[in-house]
Amino acid sequence: MRTRVCRITDxxxxxxxxxxxxxxxxxxxxFILPSSLKLLSKPNLWQFKLTLVxxxxxxxxxxxxxxxxxxxxxxxPVCLVINEIPLIAIWFLLTSTFSMLPLLVKxxxxxxxxxxxxxxxxxxxxxxxxxxxxxxxxLRLGLYRKHTQHWLPxxxxxxxxxxxxxxxxxxxxxLSFMSVWLEPPAKLPDLFPVLVSVLSFLHFxxxxxxxxxxxxxxxxxKKSPKKTN
Numbered sequence: 696m697r698t699r700v701c702r703i704t705d706x707x708x709x710x711x712x713x714x715x716x717x718x719x720x721x722x723x724x725x726f727i728l729p730s731s732l733k734l735l736s737k738p739n740l741w742q743f744k745l746t747l748v749x750x751x752x753x754x755x756x757x758x759x760x761x762x763x764x765x766x767x768x769x770x771x772p773v774c775l776v777i778n779e780i781p782l783i784a785i786w787f788l789l790t791s792t793f794s795m796l797p798l799l800v801k802x803x804x805x806x807x808x809x810x811x812x813x814x815x816x817x818x819x820x821x822x823x824x825x826x827x828x829x830x831x832x833x834l835r836l837g838l839y840r841k842h843t844q845h846w847l848p849x850x851x852x853x854x855x856x857x858x859x860x861x862x863x864x865x866x867x868x869x870l871s872f873m874s875v876w877l878e879p880p881a882k883l884p885d886l887f888p889v890l891v892s893v894l895s896f897l898h899f900x901x902x903x904x905x906x907x908x909x910x911x912x913x914x915x916x917k918k919s920p921k922k923t924n
Contacts, residue, residue, distance in 0.1 A: 715759060716759040719757050719758050719759040720759070722753075722756075722757035723753050723754055723757040723758055726749070726756070726757060726903060726907075727749070727750050727754075729910075729911055730745065730746045730749035730753075730907060730910055730911075731746060731750070733746070733910055733911055734746040737913075741779070741913075742910065744772060744775045744776050745776070745906060745909065745910040746910070747772035747775070748769065748772045748773055748775075748776065748906050749903060749906050749907055749910065751768050751769040751771075751772055752769040752899060752902065752903045752906070753903060754768070754769075755768065755769050755899070756896070756899055756900065756903065763794060763795050763797075763798055764795060764798070766791045766794055766795070766899075767791070769791070770787070770788055770791045773787050773788060773791075774788070777819075777823070778823070779835075780833075780834065780835060780909070781819070781823040781824070781825035781828055782825040782826065782828065782829045782834070782856070782857075782860065783856075783902070783905060785815075785816070785819045785820070785823070785825055786860055786863065786898075786902075787898075787902050788815070789812060789815070789816060789864070789867070790863070790867070790895060790898045790899070790902075792808065792811075792812055793812075793867045793870075793871065793891070793894075793895060794891065794892070794895035794898075794899075796808070796870075796871055796874060797874070797887075797888040797891060800874060800875060805875060808871075809871075816864075826857065829853050829856060829857055830853050831852050831853055834852065834853065834856065835909040835913070836852050836908070836909070863898065866894060867894070870890055870891060870894060873887060874887040874888075874891065
């Protein structure tokens with residue numbers, strides 16, 4: 696009887712893993728296809744960079760059994776667009792480091808995490824003027840704003856993104872503090888790592904939607920008129 700129960704449990708676990716792997720594959724393919732098709736229809740360096748960002752982030756978010764450190768594979772192509780979209784790229788890289796907070800605390804790297812994050816934030820905002828370069832055109836959302844202007848005429852995307860950026864930094868700083876200095880409830884020993892994962896996932900989900908919007912809604916460049924003699 697016990698052997699039969701073990702076999703049934705093993706089969707159920709295998710079926711659950713297969714289902715999770717199938718769902719992960721479907722979601723990964725779903726989020727990669729639009730970006731890849733856009734690159735095929737309009738191949739250029741900018742589209743190639745965005746496709747790298749979107750595909751690597753889709754693999755990280757939806758693939759089956761992904762390690763936290765795999766976010767570095769998405770952070771690398773984001774570095775390629777930091778000059779074109781500085782505020783979003785800086786925000787993404789800070790979130791990537793924050794998402795590995797449980798691992799950094801476990802390895803005794805809290806102080807390097809804090810120091811390097813603050814230094815990177817200050818130097819990036821100062822050198823790249825990211826906050827000043829946050830208009831709808833600089834954020835590559837001009838065409839999106841044009842389509843939504845009829846329904847939301849008073850919407851200020853630039854201001855909203857700035858406020859979200861600062862609110863996000865405060866939330867990550869507060870959760871980092873709580874993860875180190877506060878004891879979790881006895882019934883919820885993994886409370887803070889779970890909150891870090893949830894907050895990071897919400898950020899990355901927003902980032903992949905943003906980068907896909909930027910890539911898919913990029914306006915067509917006007918062809919220069921041919922010179923006539």
